Structure formats: structure tokens, C-alpha cells
Amino acid sequence: MILQDIALQTIDGTPQTLADHSGKALLIVNVASKCGFTPQYTGLEELYQRYKDRGFEVLGFPCDQFGHQEPGNEAEIAQFCSLTYDVTFPMFAKVNVNGADAHPLFKHLKKTAPGLLGSEGVKWNFTKFLIDPSGKTVKRFAPTDTPASLAKHIEALLPA
Numbered sequence: 001m002i003l004q005d006i007a008l009q010t011i012d013g014t015p016q017t018l019a020d021h022s023g024k025a026l027l028i029v030n031v032a033s034k035c036g037f038t039p040q041y042t043g044l045e046e047l048y049q050r051y052k053d054r055g056f057e058v059l060g061f062p063c064d065q066f067g068h069q070e071p072g073n074e075a076e077i078a079q080f081c082s083l084t085y086d087v088t089f090p091m092f093a094k095v096n097v098n099g100a101d102a103h104p105l106f107k108h109l110k111k112t113a114p115g116l117l118g119s120e121g122v123k124w125n126f127t128k129f130l131i132d133p134s135g136k137t138v139k140r141f142a143p144t145d146t147p148a149s150l151a152k153h154i155e156a157l158l159p160a
Contacts, residue, residue, distance in 0.1 A: 003135040006105045011062075011074045011091040018105070018135070021090075024055045025157040026131040027150065028109060030097045030122060031060045032069040033080045037126040041085035043147030047154065048089040054158040055133060058089040061105075063097050066125050070094065097122040112137035132157050 004019040018026075027047065032038060048058045062077050064070040072080065074093055081087035095103035098121050102110075109129045110120040128141040130153055138157065141150060 003105075003108060003131070003137075006108065008105065009093040011078045011093055013074070013093070021057055021059070022135065023133050024057050025051075025133050025154060027056070027058045027154070028105070028129045028131065029058065029060055030063040030095070030106070030125055030127055031091075032063060032066065032125040033072060033077060035066070035069040035125040037124075037143050040126050040147055041081065041087055045085060045087055045089060047147050047150065050151075051154055051158060052089075056154060056158060060087070060089060060091045061097070061103070062091070062094040063122075063125065064094060065096055065098055069125060097127075109137055109140070113140035115140055115142075130154070130157070 004017060004022050006018050008016045008018065010016055029044060044058045062070045070077065078091060081091060095106065097103065097106040106122065110122065113129055114120050115123065124143045126143040128145065128150065130138045130141070130150065132138050139153060
């Protein structure tokens with residue numbers, strides 16, 4: 001599977017693929033509005049603002065598979081992110097990250113960056129996957145890894 005060919009849908013329903021983000025370092029995150037980690041939206045937006053001019057993007061994928069912590073529809077999620085956290089990085093339609101109905105993007109990410117002890121399943125909201133500009137999955141980060149703690153890993157992928 002070629003990462004850039006995976007079909008996506010933006011939070012406003014526009015079809016897209018990861019090719020629309022090719023040549024950039026990406027941080028792909030499964031997000032939720034009613035999670036203890038939801039305040040990480042602030043740090044994710046800070047990373048995006050800090051590095052977007054150097055070829056970096058955060059891509060947010062709402063997911064309701066963990067404790068029903070993303071109950072809203074796409075319009076409600078977009079409004080929450082905009083009004084509560086002033087999110088400007090790209091957001092996508094709600095997806096499943098685990099199970100038979102897992103989105104192909106997350107199937108690929110879990111296979112190319114397994115978790116603790118080689119486990120593939122995403123354990124909770126705000127699991128983060130760092131992708132280099134060539135489309136290679138570099139590393140998986142746990143929900144407890146703060147966005148600020150990822151800066152050195154992001155910087156290593158970007159031009160000076």
C-alpha cells in the first residue's frame with residue numbers, strides 16, 4: 001500500500017488523499033472532544049503553527065472508539081475544535097482506528113509503527129504517528145506523550 005494513495009475525507013466532506021500533503025512531515029493523530037487528553041489540541045496547534053512554514057502538518061482524525069468520547073458529527077466536531085481550541089490544522093471525517101472497519105490509513109500506520117511490545121492496536125485517543133516527508137512512518141507516540149515533547153523528532157525531519 002502506498003500511503004499517498006489512501007483515500008480520505010476532510011471534516012467538511014471534501015475527498016482527498018495523502019498525496020495532497022506529500023513532501024511534508026506529518027503528525028497523524030486520532031482525536032476526541034471529550035477525553036482527558038483533549039487539551040492536547042492546544043499543543044498540536046502550537047506545533048502546527050511553529051513548523052507549518054517548514055513543511056509540517058498535523059492531521060486530526062476524530063474517533064469515537066474509546067469510551068464514546070467523540071459523540072458529535074463532523075460539523076459539531078469542527079465547531080468545537082475551532083471555538084474551543086482555535087484549531088487551524090487539517091481535520092478529517094470521523095474514522096475507526098481499530099477493528100475490521102479500521103480506516104486503511106490507520107491499518108497502515110499500526111502495521112508500520114507498532115506499539116508497545118509490538119502490539120498493533122491503538123490503545124486510546126491522541127495516539128500520534130510521525131511520518132517523514134517521503135511518506136515513511138517514523139514513530140508512534142502514546143497519548144501521554146505531549147505535543148511539546150515531539151518537537152525534537154519533528155525538527156529532525158525538517159529543513160533548517
